[in-house]
Amino acid sequence: MTKRLNGSQIVMECLKEQGVDTVFGYPGGAILNIYDELYKQKDSITHILTSHEQGASHAADGYARATGKVGVCFATSGPGATNLVTGIATAYMDSIPIVAITCNVGVSLLGKDSFQEIDIVGVTIPITKYSYIVKDINNLADTIRKAFDIARSGRPGPVLIDIPKDVTAAETLYTPVTIAPAKRETVNIREKDIFTAIDMIKEAKKPYILVGGGATLSDANEELAEFAALVDAPVCDTLMGKGAFDGTKPNYTGMIGMHGTKTSNLGVTECDLLITIGARFSDRVFGNPDKFAKNAKILQIDIDPAEINKNIMIDASIIGDVKAVLTILNRRMEQQNHSEWISHIQDLKNTYPLTYKTDMLTGPQVVEKIYEMTKGDAVITTEVGQHQMWAAQFYKYDKPRKFLSSGGLGTMGYGLGASMGAKMGCPDKTVINIAGDGCFRMNINELATAHRYQIPVIQVVIDNQVLGMVRQWQNLFYAERYSYTTLKDGIDFVKIANGFGVDAKHVYTIEEFEEAFAEALASGKPYVIDCHIDSDDKVWPMVSPGGAIADAFSEEDLDK
Numbered sequence: 001m002t003k004r005l006n007g008s009q010i011v012m013e014c015l016k017e018q019g020v021d022t023v024f025g026y027p028g029g030a031i032l033n034i035y036d037e038l039y040k041q042k043d044s045i046t047h048i049l050t051s052h053e054q055g056a057s058h059a060a061d062g063y064a065r066a067t068g069k070v071g072v073c074f075a076t077s078g079p080g081a082t083n084l085v086t087g088i089a090t091a092y093m094d095s096i097p098i099v100a101i102t103c104n105v106g107v108s109l110l111g112k113d114s115f116q117e118i119d120i121v122g123v124t125i126p127i128t129k130y131s132y133i134v135k136d137i138n139n140l141a142d143t144i145r146k147a148f149d150i151a152r153s154g155r156p157g158p159v160l161i162d163i164p165k166d167v168t169a170a171e172t173l174y175t176p177v178t179i180a181p182a183k184r185e186t187v188n189i190r191e192k193d194i195f196t197a198i199d200m201i202k203e204a205k206k207p208y209i210l211v212g213g214g215a216t217l218s219d220a221n222e223e224l225a226e227f228a229a230l231v232d233a234p235v236c237d238t239l240m241g242k243g244a245f246d247g248t249k250p251n252y253t254g255m256i257g258m259h260g261t262k263t264s265n266l267g268v269t270e271c272d273l274l275i276t277i278g279a280r281f282s283d284r285v286f287g288n289p290d291k292f293a294k295n296a297k298i299l300q301i302d303i304d305p306a307e308i309n310k311n312i313m314i315d316a317s318i319i320g321d322v323k324a325v326l327t328i329l330n331r332r333m334e335q336q337n338h339s340e341w342i343s344h345i346q347d348l349k350n351t352y353p354l355t356y357k358t359d360m361l362t363g364p365q366v367v368e369k370i371y372e373m374t375k376g377d378a379v380i381t382t383e384v385g386q387h388q389m390w391a392a393q394f395y396k397y398d399k400p401r402k403f404l405s406s407g408g409l410g411t412m413g414y415g416l417g418a419s420m421g422a423k424m425g426c427p428d429k430t431v432i433n434i435a436g437d438g439c440f441r442m443n444i445n446e447l448a449t450a451h452r453y454q455i456p457v458i459q460v461v462i463d464n465q466v467l468g469m470v471r472q473w474q475n476l477f478y479a480e481r482y483s484y485t486t487l488k489d490g491i492d493f494v495k496i497a498n499g500f501g502v503d504a505k506h507v508y509t510i511e512e513f514e515e516a517f518a519e520a521l522a523s524g525k526p527y528v529i530d531c532h533i534d535s536d537d538k539v540w541p542m543v544s545p546g547g548a549i550a551d552a553f554s555e556e557d558l559d560k
Contacts, residue, residue: 002175007137007168008037011101014144015045017179020072022046022063022424024056024417026083028076030116031103033168035074048424048453051445053080055417057087058443060098062418064091065404066379067425068219070151071098077105078116081162082123086411088158089127093408094240095217097156099147100124106166107135120162129157137170145177152182155304156217184218185303189320189328196316198333200299204273206341207233210256210285213240213407214278214302214322216400220244223326224277230330231275232338234345236264238279239388239407243397248376251342253349257285258543259389262352262552265543267345268293269550276300278322281311282408291548301325354393357537363387363462365510366531367394370432370460373517378402378430381419383439384410386468389539391434413442419457420450430458430521437463437487437530444493447500450526458520459528461493466535475536477545497528504528 005013011034015023023045027035038047050056053075060071071091075084081102091098105114121131130150134140140163147159201207209231215224221244228235228245235245236256245252254261256268268274274296279285286292289312298314300307301322308317318325356364367390370378376396381404382388388405397403404422406414419433440461450457462468467485474482497504503525505516513531520527541552 002173004171005174006033006171007140007163008033010140010172010174011144011163011168012037012041012045013174013176014141015072017145017176018070018148019179020045020070022048023072023074024048024050024059024063024421025074026050026053026056026076026080028080028116030077030105030165031074031080031168033165034101034103046424048420048449050417051448052443053083054087054413055443055446055449057084057098057100058090058414058417059421059424060100061087061091061096062381062404062421063425064096064098065418066401066422068401069425070148071096071421073098073100075100075102076116077103078118081118081120085123085127088124088160090406090409090411090414091158092127094213094406095156096158097151098158099151100158100160102160102162103168104133104162104164107164110164120160124160127158128160131160131162133162133164134167135164137167137172140167141174145179148179149182154185184321184324186320186324188305189318189325193316193318194328194332197299197318197329200273200297200316201231201275201333201336205338206271207231207273207275207338208268208271208296209233209235210268210274210276210279211235211237211241211244212277212279213238215241215244218278218303218322219400220278220323220326221400223323223330226330227326230333230335232336232342233275234267234342236260236268238282238285239392239405241279242392242403243400244278246398247396248398250346253345254354255392257549258287259393259539259541260549260552261354262541262554263345263348265541265549265552266348269295269548271296274298277326278302280307283311286312287543287547287549291550361507361509361513361531361533362537363390363533364394366460366462366513367391367434369510369514370434370517371395373514373521374430374432378432379404379422379426381405381415381422381431381433383415383433383435384412385436385439386472386537386539387434387436387462390462412439415439416443416446416457416459420446420455423455423457432458432460434460434462436468437461437465437493438467440493441491444496447497447502447526447528451501454525456524457526458517459526461528461530462533463493463530464533464535464537468537469539471535472538475538476542493528493530502526502528504530506530506532508532
């Protein structure tokens with residue numbers, strides 16, 4: 001029914017149209033009208049007041065990754081809006097659907113360097129699918145609806161809407177609409193591409209499947225499992241692809257790339273057909289492009305035609321939604337048999353298992369214990385660095401949306417905000433953020449948010465007193481010149497957590513960790529566990545910068 005509403009009321013009604021139940025944000029002068037309306041409608045939409053706007057953007061991102069829905073964050077003008085930028089860029093690089101709503105100075109004050117004015121649309125154009133400024137109240141509802149549609153459709157991503165303050169107060173007629181579910185993109189799926197793909201698969205003797213984040217975004221895990229069984233191929237994944245294919249299956253070989261398993265790196269190098277599904281060939285995946293999958297034809301399935309031949313030259317492609325493409329292929333393809341190839345890959349898995357030291361507390365040991373104690377049924381968020389790689393290597397992800405991490409942008413400080421967003425979106429799930437001590441410092445203030453709302457996320461800090469991944473490079477490639485990567489400054493994370501009202505413990509052995517983690521799981525409250533490990537614990541295997549992924553080396557190789 002059509003009714004007369006002001007801009008702030010329209011914002012709230014449009015969010016409810018879209019099924020939004022949670023918003024993360026931080027108020028300020030320009031966005032006061034919207035926050036006033038939010039107060040009146042707090043029974044309809046939950047608002048989480050973060051400690052910093054960046055935390056709000058990461059929380060919206062984590063909510064979106066964990067639920068598959070569009071995440072929403074609010075910020076005011078000027079520094080409030082610019083503080084969202086890192087989170088928006090993080091979502092953009094990993095194709096995560098969020099809508100960021102900012103407010104600006106009044107229309108008559110735009111372009112006059114007014115107090116807390118910023119051209120946030122101009123700032124965010126390169127890191128959004130679309131950025132809007134709404135200067136006319138009559139365009140507000142349609143713009144919000146378009147923003148959500150753009151964020152979730154095709155290749156997902158962030159959209160920003162900037163609303164001048166006077167527009168949030170102005171009135172116009174509002175007519176509610178029913179939002180239709182997003183349609184899967186099939187218009188570009190061509191018959192001849194399907195035929196070509198099936199012929200390539202039939203001809204292959206040594207096929208390999210590489211899975212990326214697009215398979216998760218498409219909710220294609222069931223179709224992917226059927227496809228892998230039909231092709232009878234081993235499967236590896238990118239960091240973003242974790243869980244799209246069941247990591248407990250015998251034909252799963254682990255992550256590919258700079259810190260991928262030797263099995264995946266060698267297998268892809270040896271294969272004669274690489275089927276890449278929803279992956280964009282990041283430089284961390286392919287290493288030296290001239291030596292990547294040099295014996296293989298490459299078939300790429302992706303929703304975004306811009307990704308075809310962008311980083312790696314391929315032989316054939318199918319453009320379209322991954323779930324839709326795999327559904328067609330599964331219906332038309334005959335069962336293949338590559339038992340000899342599968343047996344060879346299994347031999348590689350047996351020859352090159354992931355290992356770690358057991359005479360001291362290590363990052364991999366902690367991650368394996370988390371997996372054991374959660375029985376693999378938790379949502380794991382991470383920051384960025386060594387701990388992130390260990391979380392990818394040593395926790396087995398059997399379903400999508402269980403591993404949330406900043407892959408493309410590599411954003412330190414991402415995980416704590418994302419873990420709160422994930423927990424708000426999936427309240428029945430255990431949510432654990434695995435962080436390094438360097439990352440933990442960056443947004444440690446969000447412990448206040450977790451305490452304020454009693455969001456029971458468990459923060460596991462892999463504390464080596466250094467910027468671990470950078471130090472690893474300095475150790476291996478910079479003649480041990482540890483330039484500004486040492487953090488041994490006496491910071492006590494347990495005391496800091498306690499100051500925020502959060503329970504916390506130091507641990508130095510795996511037995512102490514097991515006891516503390518059991519306590520954290522049982523507490524139903526936010527909890528910090530500070531795990532002290534050696535400063536020179538490294539992530540293995542590793543590919544040298546510019547090296548071929550087939551040349552991945554481990555600590556044992558260095559000793560030879």
